Amino acid sequence: MFQKNSFKVLAVLFAFFLCLSESVVAGKTLRIVSANGTLSEIIAGLGLEKQLVGVDVTSTYPESLSKIPKIGHNRTIAAEGIIALNPDVIIYTDQSMLSPSLLKQLNSSGKKVVEFKHEYSREGAIKLIREVGAYFNAKSQAEKMVKSLEADLNKIAKPAAPKKLLFIYARGTGTLMVSGTGTSLDKMFALTGNKNAVQGFSDFKPLTAESLLAANPDVLVLFSSGLESLEGTDGLLKVPGIANTNAGRNRKIVTMDGQFLTGFGPRLGRAAIELAQKIK
Incomplete structure (x- = not known):
């Protein structure tokens, strides 16, 4: 009887410590x-x-x-x-x-x-x-x-005719950068079946009128906060070179929440779907 009860006690203690360990590892007490x-x-x-x-x-x-x-x-x-x-x-x-x-x-x-x-x-x-x-x-x-x-x-619909997209990081007119290859934006563009308008460099580089004309994007993509820092679409079109691109002439400007667009986490599919729909 003693041995049987001992096994029961040990089983209960083992279960207790197992649960305690799991709760700590699972983050319940972290x-x-x-x-x-x-x-x-x-x-x-x-x-x-x-x-x-x-x-x-x-x-x-x-x-x-x-x-x-x-x-x-x-x-x-x-x-x-x-x-x-x-x-x-x-x-x-x-x-x-x-x-x-x-x-x-x-x-x-x-x-x-x-x-x-x-x-x-x-x-x-x-x-x-x-x-x-x-x-x-x-x-x-x-x-x-x-x-x-x-x-x-699996719901992302690839376009029949890929468009050239250019991402501009903006914090007012004093800070304007374009996204090159290898960036999260570049990868997101590819995920939607479209392509980055710039291919000659990686990471980010300052925006220039010359580079804009050379890239001649079909669509400009910005963070919502970035476009706001430029006082909207009209402010963006005043940036040298913007109005002379296909995107500028057609006022084809897409904005999305920064973390949503570049997070590459659980909402990646939803972000790609939204981007694909906006650039049609």
């Missing part, structure tokens, strides 16, 4: 700081939003993230602000552009700092969701997101 909007969106999708104690300013979806303390934006983030939130784990991606000095301070703080690789592709988005889900022991929730994402991606 304090998480996310320095990347896509990671924050995935964390929320995994059902762990309540464990987020700090997020960067690109963490805009879901809207409820606006209530969480902000730690800043990539290179303006201070280690002291993050550490003050007393996180158990700090997560970011290799695309987050955090400064080396910040990462050094965070790693020296004794806090757990985890980097996730994020490739700008449909495969990269799926892989990121699964890796975050695996890290926080939420694989089943991650697979639900992947299934939804794949369903959206």
Whole structure:
């Protein structure tokens, strides 16, 4: 009888500690700081939003993230602000552009700092969701997101005649950059079956009237906030060279939320569908 009861006690204790371990790993007791909007969106999708104690300013979806303390934006983030939130784990991606000095301070703080690789592709988005889900022991929730994402991606209708798209990053007329190859915008354009109007360089370069005329895009794509900083379409058309492009002459200007357009996370398919519809 004693041996039988002992086994019962051991079984109960094992179940208890297993549940305790899972709750900690799953994030139910973890304090998480996310320095990347896509990671924050995935964390929320995994059902762990309540464990987020700090997020960067690109963490805009879901809207409820606006209530969480902000730690800043990539290179303006201070280690002291993050550490003050007393996180158990700090997560970011290799695309987050955090400064080396910040990462050094965070790693020296004794806090757990985890980097996730994020490739700008449909495969990269799926892989990121699964890796975050695996890290926080939420694989089943991650697979639900992947299934939804794949369903959206399969709805993207490729155009019969691809258009030349040019993304302009704007923060007023003083800051105007165009997106070259290898960027998230370049990959998004390809995902919709269209092409980047510029091919001669990677990353971002300052916008010039000469480069605009050479690229001669059919459609101009901007973040909604970027077009607002130029005082709308009329302001954009006053930028030297814009009015002389096919896009300018036809006033073919598309705007989308920045994080939605470039996040390459759970909403990638929906973003590609919206972009494809807007540029028709």
